[in-house]
Amino acid sequence: MKKLLILSTALSTFAFAASAQEVVLMSWGGAYGKSQTEAYLKPFTAETGIKTTMVDADNPATPVKAMVEANNVTVDVVDIEYADAIRLCDEGLLEPLDPAILPPGDDGTPAMDDFLPGAVTDCSVATIVFSTMYAYDTTKFPNGGPKTMADFFNTEAFPGKRGMRKGAKANLEMALMADGVPAAEVYEVLATPEGVDRAFAMMDKIKADTVWWEAGAQPPQLLADGEVVMSTAYNGRIFAAAVSEGKPFESVWDGQVYEYDVLAIPKGAKNLEAATQFLAYATGTQRLADQAKYISYGPARKSSGPLVGLYEDGKTEMGPYMPTAAANLTNALASDFEFWADRDTQLNERFNSWLLN
Template sequence: MKKILTLSTALTAVAFAAQADVTVMSWGGAYSQSQLEAYAKPYTAQTGVKVNMVDADNPATPVKAMVEASNVTVDVADVEYADAIRLCDEGMLETIDPAMLPAAPDGTPATEDFLPGALTDCAVSTIVFSTVFAYDTSKFPEGPKSIADFFDLEKFPGKRAMRKGAKANLEMALMADGVPAADVYATLETPEGLDRAFAMLDKIKKDTIWWEAGAQPPQLLADGEVAMTTAYNGRIFAAAVAENKPFQVVWDGQVLEYDLFVIPKGAPNLEEAKKFVAFATDTQRLADQAKWISYGPARKSSGPLVGLYQDGKTEMGPHMPTSAENLTNALPSSYEFWVDRDSELNERFNAWLAAN
């Protein structure tokens, strides 16, 4: 009997150890919901490991603070590309060996199946998203058609909303002022180019509300506080399709980026974090996320598996930022540019914002 009890106790201890929760920090709203449905629920169903989702306006900020304080409470975080590179360079993240990632269904290694640049030393991309602008069709039945229209208060009167920060705003401002997408970063690297971008922002500054969380832009539109807003494309899609809001995305001048999973240095459940990241970024899981939000999967093999929205009737392809017809005047965000200049340009942006 004693041996049986001892064995039972040991097995219980092993089972308890295997059930360590995984805590994932993401951006909240429709985006976190898509991750819950596509990644977290299936992971728990398959492994028995509970996945706790927590929200932040920008997970990179609390991740940096946690690591610096040696008090890390999350295992995985969803961050933007430039933040992933910078945090990795600063030693804030665990390295991720691409060999731990599953191959495509046809056996293609992950290193060849992910889109170009989607794998880094410390991060694995999940989605391609874009910053776009959108408007309320009840206010503008004919609607703006170009990024220049967003800055045209005479032709399209009404309040605007933009993310409170330099990234994407400066690029959109230059494209609105006629700079071809291919020349935007070369222009921003010059003092004259920066001045030109801020001069465009000056045109709408007094009529702009500044948002910080991804859930805010569709809410600002829904509440009638603004007539147009920049936003993450999936948030507008969710409001328009799932909630029947009269919102329309304008793809002209969109700024494309990856979002990536990282593991903070000192994550409390490191091995389980790695298993979760590998699971969540396999071909099927990335395709499944597109059932819940209109972000493109970061694996080539996931693309053909993208079909209908979870309503069972809306084709997701046309709503993807990577759809051919949506890429006419699109700009891939330059992480090289932002890794080097993020602090400097946000300081200038905040000073500009504070000035009369």
Template sequence: MHRKIILTSAMTLLATTVMAAEITVMSWGGTYGQSQVEAYHKPFTAQTGINIVALDSDNPAIPIKAQVEAGNVTTNVADVEYADAIRLCDEGLLEPIDPAILPPAPDGTPATEDFLPQGLSDCAVGSIVFSTVFAYDRSKFPDAKPQTILDFFDTQKFPGKRGIKKVPKAVLEMALMGDGVPADQVYAQLATKDGVDRAFAKLDSIKKDIVWWETGAQPPQLLADGEVAMTMAYNGRIFGAAVAEGKPFEIVWDGQVYEYNLFVIPKGAQKQEEALEFIKFATGTQRLADQAKWISYGPARKSSAGLVGLYQDGKTEMAPHMPTNPANMQNALGSSYEFWVDHEAELAERFSAWLSQS
């Protein structure tokens, strides 16, 4: 009996040790997910011995909310968009994160001063700046090339199908810019009935040519398969297809809508100490710069910018491919989380109704 108790205790201790040496991180998959595995997961495990289980989701905010509300939280860390981070935090579905625990910049600048605007919130720590852009297949336009967001909506001058994400966010903003509204006036317009009507009227003008997509991997595939001539897409996905796979795809930065992704800890998650250690590690200056070796998303810390170097191919300079590159910001729009927190429900309802119309 004594021997059995000792053996059981040893097995329990071993099981506890194994369990403690593993956390689950939910993100978006694809090239983006792989960039996190290479820049964050592998070196974190090598340094700490804590294994990372990577889970993919079309939008991690949705399963995180469901897990917390069901009282069955199986994810330790999640990667979410800024508006979702704010909303989930306000709803009490995330653990607070004290920015004082985050590592300073190499020169000693506190993290609170080193992160870009919107890079930190009460429950989230920023990692990257990404953007929704539009891209085209160069082989479809051997002569005149699309150059502005207006061209995306001009199917007479630039014939062909258009890929568009099946949500109102970023799409309505780009529709207004495609109708000539300057980036700095978009949200003022979209806050009015006339502005919303104008955005939907612009979408109406190409509705018969729209091919809808729902996940980030779809736009480059739609281009590659010839199902669309142009598509809205996440800039990193197009970069990956063009540079890593040699596809003849070109990004047009005019009219880009940029926003942040941030790490969060679901309310009631297990292993919060390990989760915090991962977030501290992954959002350090060097790690954020390292991620840019794998995908063209800008780091959320100022001190990382100067450390961004070459792509993993060893020859492609990454800086020109970042949404935050000054040359790419001429007519760029920062997504307004305040606007979407206030208007998402009504615009989603209007968008759904519009989709159902023939």
């Protein structure tokens, strides 16, 4: 990849024909999509004149893989989960990333020293740290709600429907932690047939009471509509519903599974130069700090941390709502991208078969 972009401040100096350039970003929609629009897309267009467009998907990794394999790529940049980026890169479906395009931190720290460990890969660069945790409707539990991951799986003490993402990832880890497996031992246990059986045995306990969701915007809606009393969710979606919309939702951080979300360029992107320019711009210090103004995901750059302040309401401190806040990491699990890059297909086949049975 051409070493085009070193400093985000130099973006407007490149000889792009702005009227002919466009960057199409495929992302997850909802409050998360809004945070990217405000922090990345709008200022990028304002500074460069290059048009930006956002398109949504339940999980962008799936349509992007299909596009590249069909040689019909209609997006230029994609926001995907870390394990998916590793897998798609290994399959040759993403453009290689030259770290030299990444701007240093605003404090002068070289990019590769400024990003959190592992945040920059052969084909992608992380923007946020997000978490899959669970939340409940406080009006359904006037005498006190659930506090632990074990409580989520306890329908006797806390009756009512649950919401869970339709897939194996994070669910199996949560099931094991609910069954008493320490976070540090989860992947060791889950790597064995007996561990997988143990996780599904825990899932059996709530299967009949579970509503399955596929898009990140669904859990807050399921809670708001009263279809479930608690649901796993992406932490930023619950934050947006509770703080922006005043919903009576309480987050439970015990047993959270946190990981990176990344930006990557699909192989065969039609606007490669503009996409490269956008990726470098969007992962700069200020851009990542600005995103945290709109949603409670932690920035993947160290230099962005001190710049994170108040929510867009001008009064809510964002720090305590971040997955990486010290109080929220008491019993937390870092998602193992290597584990899921190797076992995603196998465990999701098991999960889908379990659902049908």
